[in-house]
Amino acid sequence: MSARHHHIINVTKAGWAIRTAFVLFLTLCQTGLRAQSNIQYSDTLSEVNVKGRKTGAYLLKSPVGTNLVDLRMMDNMPHILGNADPMHYAQLLPGVQTNSEYDAGLHVQGCDNAHNVVTIDGVPLYNVAHMLGFFSVFNTPHFETMQFVKSPNSASMSNRLGGYVGMQTTDSISPVVSGSLSVGPISSQGTLKLPLGNKSQLTISARQAYLNLLYGKWMKIDDQEVAYNFGDYNLTWLWQPNNRNSYTLNFYYGNDHMNYGDNMYSLDTDMKWGNTMVALRGKHQTDIGVVDQTLYYTRYRNDFSLSQSALRVNVPSSISDIGYKVHWIGRHLSGGVELVHHIIQPQDPKVSGQYKIDYLPQPKQHANEASLYADYTISTGRMKTVMGIRGNYYQQNGFHRWSADPTLSVSYDAGSTGTFSLQTSLKHQYLHRIGFSDMGLPTEFWFSADKDFPEQYAWNVSLGYETWLCGRMFHITLEAYYKLLYHQQEFSGNVFDILYSSYDLHNMLIHGRGRNYGINLLVEKRKGKITGWVSYSFGRAKRKFDNAPFAGWYPANHERLHELNAVGTYQLSKRWSAGITYVVASGTPFTAPKTFYMMDENIISVFGEHNAERLHPYMRLDVSVNYDFFNRNGKRSGLNLSFYNITMHGNDLFYRLKIYDEQFAAKPFRFVLPIMPSINYYYHF
Numbered sequence: 049m050s051a052r053h054h055h056i057i058n059v060t061k062a063g064w065a066i067r068t069a070f071v072l073f074l075t076l077c078q079t080g081l082r083a084q085s086n087i088q089y090s091d092t093l094s095e096v097n098v099k100g101r102k103t104g105a106y107l108l109k110s111p112v113g114t115n116l117v118d119l120r121m122m123d124n125m126p127h128i129l130g131n132a133d134p135m136h137y138a139q140l141l142p143g144v145q146t147n148s149e150y151d152a153g154l155h156v157q158g159c160d161n162a163h164n165v166v167t168i169d170g171v172p173l174y175n176v177a178h179m180l181g182f183f184s185v186f187n188t189p190h191f192e193t194m195q196f197v198k199s200p201n202s203a204s205m206s207n208r209l210g211g212y213v214g215m216q217t218t219d220s221i222s223p224v225v226s227g228s229l230s231v232g233p234i235s236s237q238g239t240l241k242l243p244l245g246n247k248s249q250l251t252i253s254a255r256q257a258y259l260n261l262l263y264g265k266w267m268k269i270d271d272q273e274v275a276y277n278f279g280d281y282n283l284t285w286l287w288q289p290n291n292r293n294s295y296t297l298n299f300y301y302g303n304d305h306m307n308y309g310d311n312m313y314s315l316d317t318d319m320k321w322g323n324t325m326v327a328l329r330g331k332h333q334t335d336i337g338v339v340d341q342t343l344y345y346t347r348y349r350n351d352f353s354l355s356q357s358a359l360r361v362n363v364p365s366s367i368s369d370i371g372y373k374v375h376w377i378g379r380h381l382s383g384g385v386e387l388v389h390h391i392i393q394p395q396d397p398k399v400s401g402q403y404k405i406d407y408l409p410q411p412k413q414h415a416n417e418a419s420l421y422a423d424y425t426i427s428t429g430r431m432k433t434v435m436g437i438r439g440n441y442y443q444q445n446g447f448h449r450w451s452a453d454p455t456l457s458v459s460y461d462a463g464s465t466g467t468f469s470l471q472t473s474l475k476h477q478y479l480h481r482i483g484f485s486d487m488g489l490p491t492e493f494w495f496s497a498d499k500d501f502p503e504q505y506a507w508n509v510s511l512g513y514e515t516w517l518c519g520r521m522f523h524i525t526l527e528a529y530y531k532l533l534y535h536q537q538e539f540s541g542n543v544f545d546i547l548y549s550s551y552d553l554h555n556m557l558i559h560g561r562g563r564n565y566g567i568n569l570l571v572e573k574r575k576g577k578i579t580g581w582v583s584y585s586f587g588r589a590k591r592k593f594d595n596a597p598f599a600g601w602y603p604a605n606h607e608r609l610h611e612l613n614a615v616g617t618y619q620l621s622k623r624w625s626a627g628i629t630y631v632v633a634s635g636t637p638f639t640a641p642k643t644f645y646m647m648d649e650n651i652i653s654v655f656g657e658h659n660a661e662r663l664h665p666y667m668r669l670d671v672s673v674n675y676d677f678f679n680r681n682g683k684r685s686g687l688n689l690s691f692y693n694i695t696m697h698g699n700d701l702f703y704r705l706k707i708y709d710e711q712f713a714a715k716p717f718r719f720v721l722p723i724m725p726s727i728n729y730y731y732h733f
Contacts, residue, residue: 106617107572107581108193111459113471113512113527115141115196122188123730124617125627126672127690130232130728134194135166135176135184137629138213140613142568142583143198143527145606146633146666149182149701149719155606156198156211157529158564158589162481162492163210163504169217169298171327172206174348174367174494178278178304185302185323189228189239190253190282192218199508199529200473201457203421203436204375204384209477209506209533217284219294221249225733226682232728234259235278247289253282275307292333300325321350337378344371352491359401365493366393367479383422390415390479394495397551410553413496415444417478423455430461442478447498451476451505466515477504482539482557500554506533523572533562538593560593562604580616587611602637602659608666609634622679623686627672635663638703641714653705653714663700663716668693684732692724 106121122132138154139146145155153161166176168186176184197205197212205212227240237255244250256279285297303322309315327344349366368391375384396410421438436455442448455473462468480501483492497503510529517524537557566587573579589604614630637659644653671694676686693699700716 106579107523107574110195111201111469113198113201113469113510117194117196119188119191119194121617123732124625124672124674125615126629126670126692127232127688127726127728128182128670128692128724130230130234130688130690130726131183131237132188133183134186134188134191134215135213136182137615138194138196140583140615140629140631141196142525142570142585142613143529143566143587144211145585145587145589145608146611146613146631149699153177153606154211154213155589157510157531158562158566158587158604158607159210159506159531159533160604160606161210163208163477164213165206165208165210166213166215168215168300168325169296169327169329170214170342170373171298171325171344171346171371172369173300173323173325173346175321175323175350175492178280178302179276183278185280185300186215187237187239187253187255187280187282189230189237190217190251190284191215198527199471199510199531200455200475201471202423202434203438203453203455204382204423205438205455205473205475206386207417207419207440207453207475207477209475209504209531217251217296217298218286221246221286221288227733229731230728231730233726237280248285248287251282251284251286253280255280273309276305278302278304294331296327296329298325298327298329316355318353318355319351321348323348337376337382340375340377342371342373345369346371348494350493357401360399362398363395363491364393365395367391367494380425381422382425383420386417386419386421388417390417390496392479392494392496394553395483395493408551410551413444415442415478415496417442430463432459432461433457440476440478442497442503444496444498447496449476449478449497449503451503466513469512469514470510471512472509473507475506475508477506480504480537482537484539495553501537501557501559502535504533504535504537506531521573521575523570523574525568525570525572527568529564529566529568531562531564533564536560536562536591536593538591540595558593558595560591560595562589562591564589577619578616580614582614583612585611602657605637605659607637623676625674625676627674629668629670631666631668633666635665635700637662640703641705644705663702666699667695667697668699669695669697682733684730686730688728688730690726690728692726694723696722698722 106118108116108118110116117134119134122134125132125137128136135154138144143157145158154164155161156164165172167173173185176186178185193216195212195214195216199211222241222243225242227238229238230236235255235257237253239251239253242250257277259276280302281300283299286294288294301324304320306319308317323346325344325346327342329340329342332339347366347368350364352363354361369388371386371388373384373386376382390413392413392415394410394413418441419438421436423434423436426433434457438453438455440451440453453474453476457469457471459467459469478497479494480497481492481494495501508529508531510527512525512527514523514525516522537559540556540558564587566585568583568585570581570583572581586609587607588609589607590601591604592601593599611633614628617625617627619625638661639655639658640661641653642656670690670692672688672690674686674688676684678685698718700718702717703714704717705714
């Protein structure tokens with residue numbers, strides 16, 4: 049679409065100001081104006097010329113506690129092995145505790161990763177991690193924006209205790225064929241947008257990895273090669289028969305396969321996991337509001353297997369949802385209904401070989417979850433209040449639960465001083481997830497709440513402040529939050545419990561509670577050649593379990609007391625641009641071992657006080673440079689050169705037990721590559 053439009057109308061002196069504003073509004077809507085690039089727009093009204101300039105910011109305007117990210121940002125950011133991933137940059141927002149290379153989760157305001165909901169157009173996915181957390185399953189060019197909400201701010205939020213991440217596809221039809229291609233050292237991906245007439249569009253995206261072709265000899269742990277492969281495939285069909293109705297069909301399929309062998313222990317580990325999602329969505333504009341309906345199916349499955357000599361262990365699990373939801377948005381009142389049928393296969397170990405253990409099969413769990421909610425908005429002068437209530441019903445076999453979750457959000461616009469906000473809520477979550485580790489491997493699994501494992505719930509309160517400085521060049525937000533969490537579960541077992549005893553999930557879980565609190569500061573520069581943000585977070589995430597040796601309060605595994613993140617892009621010239629990310633954070637807690645001994649060629653350890661020690665502080669600097677061969681007429685082609693951890697700072701990821709020089713030792717483990725350079729070719733048309 050042309051970047052310049054002209055409208056000539058007859059105006060009177062009395063109606064000049066109103067008509068000027070009205071035509072400017074129409075013009076901005078027609079051009080799809082966002083506050084996100086350096087393009088001028090001009091509209092002539094008789095003898096009046098109105099101009100507006102986009103800024104270079106990629107965090108779109110949204111309430112305190114919410115971030116809406118323009119995913120075009122990924123084009124100029126550092127690429128990890130050729131990929132710029134939106135979930136990776138969500139980790140750099142305030143209130144999200146920074147994750148190391150082997151931690152795939154988003155720990156939002158001290159909550160566990162399992163407390164979040166991650167969606168494609170509102171449809172949940174249950175594990176979105178590739179490559180031990182380096183990449184998510186999202187083909188970035190397939191989506192337009194990413195919405196990130198740190199804590200529940202309305203009754204429409206799903207039954208989760210943590211944050212919300214929503215990948216949003218486009219709701220507009222391109223008049224011409226467009227797309228993108230990216231070729232990198234471990235994978236290539238492409239997106240094609242095909243308009244089918246003026247009322248329909250088909251968007252297809254695919255990404256396939258070939259990591260071991262180029263990086264195979266370097267992808268090793270203790271000189272043992274790691275074989276890894278993954279793929280992601282998206283299809284979105286958008287149909288807009290008229291200006292009141294639109295229909296969207298979404299499909300996603302992804303798969304991962306990793307294999308690792310250790311010759312010292314004659315060990316072979318094989319892991320497979322992946323997601324499937326299909327959804328049909330319809331939106332209808334009425335005279336009094338918008339009705340948004342979605343019918344969907346989503347499934348996550350994993351299979352972890354291990355073999356050693358005459359022993360073989362297989363540990364599959366899965367979760368599937370069949371759901372329907374309708375959401376209605378009115379002027380003051382909005383509400384909706386969500387219905388979900390869960391089919392859950394908890395971890396179901398099978399052991400064959402030298403160990404003769406009788407295992408009771410873990411039956412599939414069939415659960416039903418229903419929610420009815422409403423939000424009412426009151427605006428009086430400078431104050432806006434949103435009051436909500438969400439009623440939930442959950443059933444699994446003979447287990448039934450009812451709950452009523454209130455939400456309250458109040459904001460006050462103090463003019464040039466800034467905007468103040470208060471949010472408070474009660475949320476329930478009926479699905480648990482635990483596992484052997486939180487390293488992004490398919491060793492975590494889901495299971496339903498029941499009488500032995502009650503549903504989780506949390507009380508939350510947060511205070512926010514935002515203001516603009518220097519002609520809206522700088523945007524500053526400040527948040528403080530406090531959360532109380534109940535019926536928390538923690539996995540106290542390990543893989544050897546499967547080998548040496550009859551598997552019983554009840555004996556491997558401990559129950560407790562938690563509290564999270566902290567402050568977050570974000571300073572964002574939205575205009576000029578240099579744009580980006582700097583954020584600082586202080587956060588505590590503490591847990592209390594009554595079982596020995598977990599008695600008393602201690603820090604959660606993911607807690608980082610202090611974090612400083614910086615993200616920036618710089619337009620050097622018409623052809624050259626650069627991007628950087630900088631992360632420095634406190635070390636995470638770990639439990640140090642006291643003594644070791646051997647059992648059947650396996651190291652068994654006795655640990656000290658739980659999470660009483662901390663890893664060294666984490667620090668990483670990533671740098672990216674783009675060179676455009678050409679950038680005109682909507683086409684762009686060039687090269688991206690990126691360096692992950694360019695300073696080669698040695699970050700401790702965790703401690704592990706191993707025999708070093710024929711002696712037991714616990715030493716920190718670091719990522720296999722101290723620096724990861726990558727180069728990829730991109731083409732946008």
